[in-house]
Amino acid sequence: MTRPREVLAGAATRLGEAGVASPEHDAAELLAHVLGTARSRLPLVDDVPLDLLGEYDTLVARRAARVPLQHLTGVAHFRHVELFVGPGVFVPRPETELLAGWAIDRAALLDAPVVVDLCTGSGAVAKAIADEVPAATVHAVELDDPAHAWAERNLVGTGVDLRHGDFATAFDDLRGTVDVVTCNPPYIPLEAWESVAPEARDHDPHLALFSGDDGLDAIRVLARRAAQLLRPGGVLGFEHADVQGESAPGVLAATGHWVDVRDHLDLAGRARFTTARLAR
Secondary structure (H helix, E strand, O other): OOOOHHHHHHHHHHHEEEEEEOHHHHHHHHHHHHHOHHHHHHOOOOOOOOHHHHHHHHHHHHHOOOOOHHHOOOOOEOOEEEOOOOOOOOOOOOOOHHHHHHHHHHHOOOOOEEEEEOOEEEEEEEEHHHHHOOOOOOEEOOOOHHHHHHHHHHHOOOOEEEOOOOOOOOOOOHHEEEEEEEEEOOOOOOHHHHHHHHHHHHOEEEEEEEEOOOOOHHHHHHHHHHHHEEEEEEEEEEEEHHHHHHHHHHHHHHOEEEEEEEEOOOOOOOEEEEEEEEEO
């Protein structure tokens, strides 16, 4: 018999030596995937069938090579929704759930909110808002062809209006009518290439990662476009790098179009997303 505890211990050691940030968690997620069960139910498993050990070993080897965990399982969990992910789309990160939660809270204050998610990627934020604020009319846009295909798959049946195009010019028909704009734009400086984790650098679309020499090019575009889409008093929330806790809000403050510009920390105490209100 092959005990799950022994299998997991060996896999976690292998992943840890490869530099994976959460080796025990990832080893367990992969084993649960192979066994067709939930990670929480692994303690109830008495034996790992021999015919599945080879499959598991292959997945562990790929994870050790820094293929994203979600590419190996095919799914990512984001707040209360599940997303299909794989090569060609940015894998949603847990910290982005904070931005989504902020948008959900703001939208829930209104009777029939209109929400736009720019640079939607997999559709994670748009799907979460549609799931938790049923009264909302949610729109989303994605430029990259493969990412748009993943978003299309994830947003089937949600009622989200998904469009294929550039966030800088999308939704002319909604100008001045939107209540909440969200965005997880590219924000990594080109010079920071070497510092990006291999899971992102080698597997996420570069269109979703890099944004000019200082990482703020997309945020500058966002500040202009969101001001055009929002109604006076409407709100914008967007994610940024942890080192942009001053520079990202500074982009909005410099335009003169925004008030109540605030930056927010993630659960690890790092600067993570900026919110602002369009001046009346």
